[in-house]
Amino acid sequence: MAVMMLRSDEDLVQAFQAGDTTAFDALVNRWDRKIQGVVFRVVGADEDARDVCQEVFLKAYRGLPSFKKEARFSSWLYQIALNACRDRLRRRRGRHHMSLEDLEETADGPLGAKGPTALERVAAREVRERVAAAMATLPEEQREVIVLKEYEGLTFPEIAEALTVPVSTVKTRLYRGLVQLRQRLEEEDVRRSEPVPLRPLT
Amino acid sequence: MTCEAFRDDLLDVLYGEAAPEASRRFADHQEGCQACRQELRDLGALRGELRTWRLPAPQPRRITGGMPSRPSWLLVAATVLLSVGASTVFSRARLERQDGRTAVRFDAGEQRLALQLAAQEARHRQEMALLKASLAPQGGRVDDESVLRKVQELLRESESRQGIVLEARLSDLATRSEAQRRYDLAQMSAGLNYLDGKTGLQAARTTELVGHILQASQKR
Numbered sequence: 001m002a003v004m005m006l007r008s009d010e011d012l013v014q015a016f017q018a019g020d021t022t023a024f025d026a027l028v029n030r031w032d033r034k035i036q037g038v039v040f041r042v043v044g045a046d047e048d049a050r051d052v053c054q055e056v057f058l059k060a061y062r063g064l065p066s067f068k069k070e071a072r073f074s075s076w077l078y079q080i081a082l083n084a085c086r087d088r089l090r091r092r093r094g095r096h097h098m099s100l101e102d103l104e105e106t107a108d109g110p111l112g113a114k115g116p117t118a119l120e121r122v123a124a125r126e127v128r129e130r131v132a133a134a135m136a137t138l139p140e141e142q143r144e145v146i147v148l149k150e151y152e153g154l155t156f157p158e159i160a161e162a163l164t165v166p167v168s169t170v171k172t173r174l175y176r177g178l179v180q181l182r183q184r185l186e187e188e189d190v191r192r193s194e195p196v197p198l199r200p201l202t
Numbered sequence: 203m204t205c206e207a208f209r210d211d212l213l214d215v216l217y218g219e220a221a222p223e224a225s226r227r228f229a230d231h232q233e234g235c236q237a238c239r240q241e242l243r244d245l246g247a248l249r250g251e252l253r254t255w256r257l258p259a260p261q262p263r264r265i266t267g268g269m270p271s272r273p274s275w276l277l278v279a280a281t282v283l284l285s286v287g288a289s290t291v292f293s294r295a296r297l298e299r300q301d302g303r304t305a306v307r308f309d310a311g312e313q314r315l316a317l318q319l320a321a322q323e324a325r326h327r328q329e330m331a332l333l334k335a336s337l338a339p340q341g342g343r344v345d346d347e348s349v350l351r352k353v354q355e356l357l358r359e360s361e362s363r364q365g366i367v368l369e370a371r372l373s374d375l376a377t378r379s380e381a382q383r384r385y386d387l388a389q390m391s392a393g394l395n396y397l398d399g400k401t402g403l404q405a406a407r408t409t410e411l412v413g414h415i416l417q418a419s420q421k422r
Contacts, residue, residue: 021380021384024384025384025387025388025391028384028385028388028389029388029391029392032388032389032392033392036257037257040257041255041257054382054385057381057385058378058381058382058385061377061380061381061384061385062377062381130251131251131252131254131255132255135255146252149217150249150252150253151252151255155219156213156214156217156219168210171209171210171213174213175209175213178245178248181248181252182244182245182248185248185251
């Protein structure tokens, strides 16, 4: 497996297409965490998102035999992931709106790690909640671009390839998304700083 | 030129993707533009905040939670798949994957089935008529044994067709199961690697702690 991990995505895809099915394991190992990152941040960190991750790799497994070398594997996989996210969000819209709990992470750092104090952890959690809540209010297309740029570190041309839109569209969506996020976070700050009104005693 | 015209350059600079020319262009602009300098600073601070949103730590997990252990699950799955496949073929039902779930849909009652049945019946009647016509010259009446042979032949053909359909469906299901198995294995492998790392870290800390205690007791 260690040797597999040294090979490029394209080599692994070629090996898989030539019949070496273990190459797919290496691709899953390499991309699972990244795909989880995208799905969790776009759909929310819940069971739904786990289903979507599974769907992404099942689709990839079935689609790989006909994958064309001209495309970049990473862009192709992100494309599958984003399409799966959109499908899930479309279906979910009929059921309920995305809540903060859907997007908010649930686990802290590794067990026993030298970590921050309880007070610092509470403060950090508060900051994360703000970001998750603000992201949840963005239109899907802006959220997707921000996730790919900020958390996946893709370049503008890579995002354009994954979304099959021009680079200028990517930049427009990103800028509008960032401006909206900033506005939401500022509103949230104002809301939090307002004193809680006292309820009259009954 | 308005600040709007420099928006793409600003993003390139913000994310460190600016070509030298764009970088210089934006630097020249922001030198005389307080608003763009502020925007760049604000967006940089916003990016800092965004980075605080981290993902949950990876956890080894089964992607289809709540299932029994693999051997019994595989046995049950194989049995179910075989029976679903067989009954699908014989009942003219179809397997559909929708909303991430596989469902068996029966066409009974649907207009399409009625049309198919009517067409099949018409075809059979026609075949029977042709058969009778081909047998008629031999003594002027239909030979029961030849009809039976012909019917048996038709049945064999039909069974062979159904066999091919069943094989194709089972092959598709096998592909899906294989993908699921590979994904499971990759997940387990990632989970075990994670646990290995964590256990190693814990052991190192314990050793360090014991060392400190020993040192402290020796000093005392």
